[in-house]
Amino acid sequence: MLRHPSSGQRPSEPPRLFGRRVVLRPLAPSDFAAWSEVRRRNDAWLTPWEPRRPPSQIDPTINRDAFVARCAARDRDVAAGLAYGFGVFFDDELAGEVNLNHVLRGAMQSATMGYWIDRRLAGRSLIAESVVVVAAFAFEQLGLHRLEICIVPRNANSRRVMEKLGLREEGLALRFLEIDGVWEDHVRYGITVEEWTAQRDDLRAAWM
Numbered sequence: 001m002l003r004h005p006s007s008g009q010r011p012s013e014p015p016r017l018f019g020r021r022v023v024l025r026p027l028a029p030s031d032f033a034a035w036s037e038v039r040r041r042n043d044a045w046l047t048p049w050e051p052r053r054p055p056s057q058i059d060p061t062i063n064r065d066a067f068v069a070r071c072a073a074r075d076r077d078v079a080a081g082l083a084y085g086f087g088v089f090f091d092d093e094l095a096g097e098v099n100l101n102h103v104l105r106g107a108m109q110s111a112t113m114g115y116w117i118d119r120r121l122a123g124r125s126l127i128a129e130s131v132v133v134v135a136a137f138a139f140e141q142l143g144l145h146r147l148e149i150c151i152v153p154r155n156a157n158s159r160r161v162m163e164k165l166g167l168r169e170e171g172l173a174l175r176f177l178e179i180d181g182v183w184e185d186h187v188r189y190g191i192t193v194e195e196w197t198a199q200r201d202d203l204r205a206a207w208m
Contacts, residue, residue, distance in 0.1 A: 007064045017086065017137055019129040019208055024098065026078065028127035031087060034094045036061050038118050049155055052181045060193040081105075086136075088117070088130045095121050098130045098146075100138055109145035111138060115161075122157060128164045132207040139196045146193070152179060162189045164184040166199070 017024040022172040027035060039046070041059045053059060077083035084100040096117035105113045113134065117127045131149075138144045150173065151158045162169070167189045177181040196203075 014083070015137060015141070017133045019133040021090060022095070022126055022130050023089045024130055024133055024135070025089070026074060026085055027071055027087045027097075029064075029071055031071075031094065032064050032067045035067065035087070038094050040095075040118075041120050042083075046116055048180055049116075049152060049158070050180065051178050057188070081142075083111075084134075086134065088115075088126060090121060090126055094118075095126055096130075098127070098134050100134055103142070109143070111142075111144055111147055113138075113149045113203070115158075121195055125164065128161050129207045131161060131165060132203050135191065135196060136200075136204070139193045144193070147191050149189045150176060151189070152184050153187050159187065162196070165203070167191050169197065 013018060015025075037126075043061075058066040058068045073087045074083065077085070082103055084103075085096050086100075087094055088096045088098055098113065098115040101112050101114060103194065113131065115127050115131065138147055149162065149167065151162070153159075153172070168191060170188040170190050173186050173188050176186040176188075177184060
């Protein structure tokens with residue numbers, strides 16, 4: 001279930017999205033304590049799969065002002081139609097994030113998606129559900145044509161999400177992204193609006 005402007009409009013305000021068990025909404029300054037606790041507790045779990053924070057950048061997990069600036073930057077991205085970040089909430093508690101990044105218009109009409117989950121909630125398919133909810137938003141409200149998710153090959157947990165959803169594997173991109181200080185290969189997964197339309201009823205029935 002989605003709450004959003006009417007079909008065909010690009011949201012100028014951050015949307016709030018609903019799955020069967022999860023609620024997705026942009027993070028706000030009031031989420032700092034919860035976000036900081038989850039991120040700090042999961043540091044060892046998440047660090048191997050994320051880009052390394054530049055030394056000159058203030059850590060938003062320990063500095064509230066940096067977190068507030070992060071929220072403001074994401075709000076600006078939404079207003080410009082460049083990216084859409086969502087906190088994933090389960091039982092009213094922050095469980096992770098799903099982010100729709102690098103929204104390209106023109107001939108591309110595409111975006112990339114990334115996600116993370118609190119280790120205590122891993123294995124419950126909350127991210128799979130959230131990916132379906134965000135895909136519905138991307139295709140049906142933003143009018144995008146293609147989504148891509150890129151995953152380090154040895155990240156079995158993240159790749160399992162793609163397997164659950166049946167997303168198409170497109171191949172290996174060599175040294176694609178800097179992850180924890182290393183230029184890592186990534187497996188590329190993709191789904192187009194044509195594939196979404198063909199699978200939509202089954203995905204909605206299973207996850208929304």
